[in-house]
Amino acid sequence: MSENAAPGLISELKLAVPWGHIAAKAWGSLQGPPVLCLHGWLDNASSFDRLIPLLPQDFYYVAMDFGGHGLSSHYSPGVPYYLQTFVSEIRRVVAALKWNRFSILGHSFGGVVGGMFFCTFPEMVDKLILLDTPLFLLESDEMENLLTYKRRAIEHVLQVEASQEPSHVFSLKQLLQRLLKSNSHLSEECGELLLQRGTTKVATEMEFRHVAQAGLELLNSSDPTDSTSQNGRITGLVLNRDQRLAWAENSIDFISRELCAHSIRKLQAHVLLIKAVHGYFDSRQNYSEKESLSFMIDTMKSTLKEQFQFVEVPGNHCVHMSEPQHVASIISSFLQCTHMLPAQL
Numbered sequence: 001m002s003e004n005a006a007p008g009l010i011s012e013l014k015l016a017v018p019w020g021h022i023a024a025k026a027w028g029s030l031q032g033p034p035v036l037c038l039h040g041w042l043d044n045a046s047s048f049d050r051l052i053p054l055l056p057q058d059f060y061y062v063a064m065d066f067g068g069h070g071l072s073s074h075y076s077p078g079v080p081y082y083l084q085t086f087v088s089e090i091r092r093v094v095a096a097l098k099w100n101r102f103s104i105l106g107h108s109f110g111g112v113v114g115g116m117f118f119c120t121f122p123e124m125v126d127k128l129i130l131l132d133t134p135l136f137l138l139e140s141d142e143m144e145n146l147l148t149y150k151r152r153a154i155e156h157v158l159q160v161e162a163s164q165e166p167s168h169v170f171s172l173k174q175l176l177q178r179l180l181k182s183n184s185h186l187s188e189e190c191g192e193l194l195l196q197r198g199t200t201k202v203a204t205e206m207e208f209r210h211v212a213q214a215g216l217e218l219l220n221s222s223d224p225t226d227s228t229s230q231n232g233r234i235t236g237l238v239l240n241r242d243q244r245l246a247w248a249e250n251s252i253d254f255i256s257r258e259l260c261a262h263s264i265r266k267l268q269a270h271v272l273l274i275k276a277v278h279g280y281f282d283s284r285q286n287y288s289e290k291e292s293l294s295f296m297i298d299t300m301k302s303t304l305k306e307q308f309q310f311v312e313v314p315g316n317h318c319v320h321m322s323e324p325q326h327v328a329s330i331i332s333s334f335l336q337c338t339h340m341l342p343a344q345l
Contacts, residue, residue, distance in 0.1 A: 003114050008053040013062065015096040020073025022093055024064040027052045033126070034102040035335070036094065036279075037063035038110025040133075041248040042241060044070030046197040047107065047190075050318045054328035056336060061105075064093055066113075068242030080157055081245055083253045086113045087120060100124065103335065107131040107320060108280065119263040129272045129331055132317050134278040135300070136260050137252055138292040146254060153250035160243045167243075169202060169236035185279075185317040193321065199237040243319055257292075261299050270307045271300060272334045274327055279317040309334065 012335050013024040039047045045063035052061050065072040066086055075081060090113065092103060103126045106114035111133030118125045118135075128135075170178075172195065179191045186194075245251075255263075275281055282295055300308045314324045315318060320327050 007050075008057065015064075015093055017067075017073070017089070019067070019076045019079070021029075021068065022060050022064055022073070022089060022096075024061075024072035024093070026057075028057050028059050030060055032057075032059040034097070035059050035061045035336075036090065036099075036101050036102055036104050036114075037061055038090075038104065038106040038114050039063065039066065039069070040108030040110055042069065042245060043107075043110075043194055044197045044240075046070070046193050047318075047321055048105075049193055050190075051323075051328060051331075054324055056332050059335060060094075062090070062097065065197070066110075068245050072240040073106045074091075075244075077161065078154065079111075081242070081251050083113065083116060083251055086251070087117045090117045091113070091121065094124070098103060101126050101127050103127040103129070104328075105129045105131065105331070106133060108133045108317065111135070112137060112252065118269070119266060122266055122268045125249070125269045126269045127272070127334065129274070129334060131274050131320050131327065132276045132281070134296055135271070135273075135295060136263070137254050138257060138260060138296065138298065143236050149249045149252075152247070154248050155246050156250065165239040169238055171236055172199075172280040174197065175237055175239070185320075185322075187318075187322050190318060190321040195237070198240050200240055201235060202238050203235045257295060260296060261303075263297050267304060270309070270334070270337075271304060272309045272311070273297070273300070274330060275310070275312045276315045276317055276319045277312055278315065279319065311320075 008027045009025055010028070010030075011026045013026055015024065023045070037045070037048045037052070039045060045065050048061070048063045052063070055061070066083060067089055067217070068074050079085075101124055104114040104118060106129070111130040112135075113129065114128060115133075115135040118128050140159070171339070172192075175195055176188065176191050179195065180186055180188065183191075200339045227303045281290070297310060301310070311330055313330070315326050
């Protein structure tokens with residue numbers, strides 16, 4: 001186990017799949033009820049490092065890296081990343097783990113993937129916990145954009161394949177700045193946590209002048225964790241994620257309200273939806289998107305009744321990383337089924 005290992009982590013896993021492997025990390029008791037943890041778009045399994053140690057340790061938690069993320073293998077050339085393929089990854093992982101029934105804890109995109117698995121294989125899921133994420137993404141006014149998304153997904157993959165550019169090398173400071181700029185919900189500490197698993201240290205023989213021209217700015221760094229130069233070689237970091245992964249919309253399937261309601265009626269498990277006050281839903285400016293969320297919550301309430309629980313907590317979209325104490329007790333109570341939860345903290 002590395003010196004950066006998360007508290008309570010018992011093992012790193014590497015599960016074989018046809019295109020390589022799915023990487024995962026495990027906490028808790030091997031004999032305990034299993035919980036599969038699914039990270040958000042372009043995140044990785046380390047997003048649960050600060051939350052899981054606060055949860056009951058008599059459960060067995062496995063946080064997987066989706067294909068093309070973290071330490072998992074990239075998909076084979078020519079194979080796109082679609083929602084259905086991410087759903088199939090879950091089925092492959094639980095088969096490798098020999099789980100017949102388990103719970104799902106999903107954040108953001110991971111919640112959407114987990115929700116689709118939940119509806120596709122309802123008999124396999126005991127409980128579903130959605131961390132600031134909808135169960136589905138409804139069509140709303142996205143109907144106007146569906147073909148645009150599909151076209152953009154195809155063109156982006158072809159462009160990446162045609163370019164065959166080597167991965168860019170950065171310093172930790174540069175990658176952290178880029179990450180925080182593109183994700184306002186992340187703190188610097190949480191950004192560093194994701195980059196620990198989301199990057200690989202490499203050495204390149206590029207001449208210093210070429211490095212400078214590339215804008216890498218590696219040589220003037222005073223940060224010991226940044227890139228360094230040795231014997232004419234530059235040591236820096238490259239992102240592990242597949243360059244074909246760009247926009248989540250390219251991999252999402254939007255569904256109709258009719259299909260949403262039909263799928264919810266098929267559910268056989270308890271569902272907990274935790275909404276951050278300043279999270280994903282709060283940032284939605286479009287009225288139809290907020291109205292779609294209300295429709296989904298109302299449908300789950302009316303259909304699942306006491307099997308559905310909705311809780312609001314202070315914090316932003318990454319509250320499970322930045323302030324895990326705000327959600328840990330709620331998730332713990334839900335997993336242990338000790339009592340019904342309040343609607344707001």
